[in-house]
Amino acid sequence: MDEYSAGPTGPARAAGEAQAARAAVGPVVAVDNLVKRYGDLVALDHFNLTIEPGEIFGLLGPNGSGKTTAINCILQLLTYDKGTIRLFGEPMAPTRYDLKRRIGVVPQNVALFEELTVRENIDFFCALYVSDRRERARLVDEAIAFVGLQDYVKFRPRKLSGGLLRRLNIACGIAHKPQLAFFDEPTVAVDPQSRNAILEGIRAMNERGCTVVYTSHYMEEVEEICSRIMIMDKGRSVAVGTNAELKAMVGVGERIFIEVAALDEGTRARLATLPHVRHVAYNEPELTVHCEQGAHNVSDVMGVLAAAGITCGRMYAEPPTLNDVFLEITGKELRD
Ligand SMILES: Nc1ncnc2c1ncn2[C@@H]1O[C@H](COP(=O)(O)OP(=O)(O)OP(=O)(O)O)[C@@H](O)[C@H]1O
Ligand SMILES: [Mg+2]
Structure with a gap:
């Protein structure tokens, strides 16, 4: 760069130079x-x-x-x-x-x-x-x-x-x-x-x-x-x-697991119709909710359960994995 050109300075300039070096x-x-x-x-x-x-x-x-x-x-x-x-x-x-x-x-x-x-x-x-x-x-x-x-x-x-x-x-x-x-x-x-x-x-x-x-x-x-x-x-x-x-490419979000003693059909249906919810499964006592990416997944799910008066035990959420990405694109698991 010659001394008269007005280019970026500091980190932006360093990043630009690194990019230029890579391109070279x-x-x-x-x-x-x-x-x-x-x-x-x-x-x-x-x-x-x-x-x-x-x-x-x-x-x-x-x-x-x-x-x-x-x-x-x-x-x-x-x-x-x-x-x-x-x-x-x-x-x-x-x-x-x-x-x-x-x-x-x-x-x-x-x-x-x-x-x-x-x-x-x-x-x-x-x-x-x-x-x-x-x-x-x-x-x-x-x-x-x-x-x-x-x-x-x-x-x-x-x-x-x-x-x-x-x-x-x-x-x-x-x-x-x-x-x-x-x-x-x-x-x-x-x-x-x-x-x-x-x-x-x-x-x-x-x-x-x-x-x-x-x-x-x-x-x-x-x-x-x-x-x-x-x-x-x-x-x-x-x-x-x-x-x-x-x-981000496939839009899969987290999987939420919640221990609930009993889940009635109406509540299950309400969960399934929440925006961002893809799939709901209940295998007593574990409720599993598969979500799309979204900021309010956990609070929305908990809100439905609370409104129905359902008490929850242990709860955890898993972020999406590359297996989810693979499954979404190819329709099969990474490890068959
Ligand atoms: N020498 C060979 N002759 C015939 N088919 C072969 C040969 N080597 C590999 N293949 C086939 O080519 C395909 C790709 O095999 P490759 O070994 O590259 O897969 P990979 O992704 O490395 O698998 P892995 O995870 O098992 O190591 C497979 O269908 C395999 O059966
Ligand atoms: Mg191999």
Whole structure:
């Protein structure tokens, strides 16, 4: 900006500059119209994806929706029928080792060498990208500390628990300090402690500047760590946005649960006709009211009950989930 132009100042200017910097760099991942078939099965059906620098981008979808296939195509581990893939603004191809060096991959299926120790496994994968031994020793040490495997460096994989194996899988994928990292279901079959360590680690990598692609069919995890989320179904993107944007898209509101000793038909009907109420169910003693988004849902429901002289016991309300969004768009549950 030259000194005579009157532009925004302070935070507005900083935000504008950050946006301009992003625009100058462009998306880290840009997938356009990708089609992948396995015989007659269309695993990716004109799939599009754009990920900006610094995101933790979540791919959320039920089993078989195409998450792993999308990642493997992006990484050129699979051939595809149609479409273009650009990474860091460059066309991706199987021989683009310069781009692959900047990428970390933590595959869905743990891929390790049984005959190598924890440390040797990490060193092997790191050596694919870093040839200098001293530099590599430092990176391997950092990766071991990062995933908390200091006490296991001489163990072979078969002696590790499921959670520790996952952590080793992660260390192998990220030891070379990638700028873009793919985590494909990294928390499947791990204990809560390892799960938290994994999510914390991903956040820390992201804070140090690594763009992250995170796939899961656990909506809670995706909601917890992702800046934006794509919901996938049958090889397609059915919705993309922040957690809040996705929920606003379909208008589902909270579910209210109230313990009531008895509910007469008239009161139930009055509840059902309230504006913002979608569905009322009574399974003695629990009354469940599904609402659309609205500021007065709880007070309106409580008002009807109070007017009918019905006393209430325990009461709680749950915010909408991404499962509600998925159900609204596709007509089925995320976890069938
Ligand atoms: N090698 C293969 N040969 C034939 N079909 C395949 C192959 N790999 C995947 N598929 C099919 O492609 C579709 C997408 O599978 P993919 O593994 O990408 O899904 P996903 O979303 O990663 O599922 P999950 O949550 O179970 O990991 C599925 O219908 C699957 O059965
Ligand atoms: Mg998968």
